[in-house]
Amino acid sequence: MDYNSFLDLVKQRRTIRRFKPDPLPDDYVDKIIEAARWAPSGYNSQPWEFVVIKDKKLKDDVFNTIARQRPTGGSGFAQTEDYRESWMRQKSLPWLDPEMEYQNAPVFILLYGDTRTQLGLPMVVRYDPYMKQSIYTSSLANAFLYMHLAATTLGLASQWVSLVASPNNHLRLKGLLNIPAGIDVYDMMALGYPAHKSRPKLMRPADKMVHRDFFGEEDFRTDEEVRDFIKRTRAWVSANHRRGVDKKMVG
Template sequence: MGDKNQTYDMLLKLVKTRMSVRKFRPDPIPEDTINKILEVARWAMSGANSQPWEFVIVTDPKIKKELRDAYSEYNTDFIFWMEQQREYNLRHPSYQVKNDPHESLRFNKAKANWHQAPAVIVVLGDGRRQWGTVMGAHTFGRDQSHLTDGLANASFLIHLAVASLGLTSEWVSIHVEEPHKRVLGVPDLLKLYLIIPIGYPDVPAHEGVRRPLENIVHRDRYDMSKYMSNEDVIKYLYSLREATVPIHSASRAVTADEKK
């Protein structure tokens, strides 16, 4: 019993202290660290245990830079202009920029420095392995869901394993896969799901923000008093941004002056 509580306490501490970091020191990480991290990821859950994941470990500075440049050129540009459609305070924290948009875009592209992390794990998925899962998962637009659910599980285990080893990581979403696939020579049929830079943080530790348990848990049936109207959701997003914009800046070491 005591042991079980201890395991739970360790897990809770781990998930609460894990944090996304967006500025890394270049210091190398121990040789066997990546294998330890991926050994954990290998045990992720997946539909019908079809294990769609594969990983590319990138430590060559030239290839890391090519990946980052592909990211800035395609993903950052694409996301930046989409975010400009939204009201300033509702934009993603990275894209709340007040000055000339072209200048801000240049700043944003240059700011992404995850290629300086000593290692970058690229998570790939082979959708054909999902042929092992139930046929119902291949209908009505569900064809990608079991693939990406499995990849998300493996990816989160990577983030947890990283934190358990005293390191930090970032979840770099890939919205436009192709340029990164070209850099790495990934076959067309595979999905390039995620980029995870790992290393030592170049920013101080900060506390995370999560919704309180009582707001998200229902007993026996859905409690309509907790249901948010569309308007409530927008209000929630404003309050969320208020709480998370400073954290996001701290994780990238962006000063208030730089954002102006």
């Protein structure tokens, strides 16, 4: 593979949050997991476990468990937004409409990590809480990203559903799915055929993020520039969450 083909894949992988309900060919999930298995992991620990859910009732149960944490579920998500600094507050969180989101996706893949694998890390890592955690979660993140890239090559839409990892959801899902002790959820992928196209991505320009050899503080963004980007990207993400809900945004 040449660099341009690789970059095309990287650019094509985009988060899509609306899915057609059509089922996927069986081997698609296998292909996605096969790619993830090859991800680099700290000390080759391969801490991952994959839970694939296609059963409609079970998917609904997982969705409803997570939806309880939504603004509409009164879990604190929206309430805590009231404490956000005023300069980046948004009027509302209109994109979070549970009726319109990923419950339509024909497959959920939950990525779990086996904390017992941490025993095999070098002792300086194992006894450093920060390093132990970062090596473990980075390994799982690698596998998860490979899953999203593989899904892209198959023409599929995929979404991160990070709320699976909030303490309440984590424990409720553990009960629902019979997950043993020591196996902790990392994230969930909703997977299916896309119901709409992605729109161009808001990108930070490269010039202020690359620092070569001898550079100074002035080489980095100012506080004002960081705040400006935060405002713009929050608006961009909100619009993406609504994409496919607003009829004019479909297509």
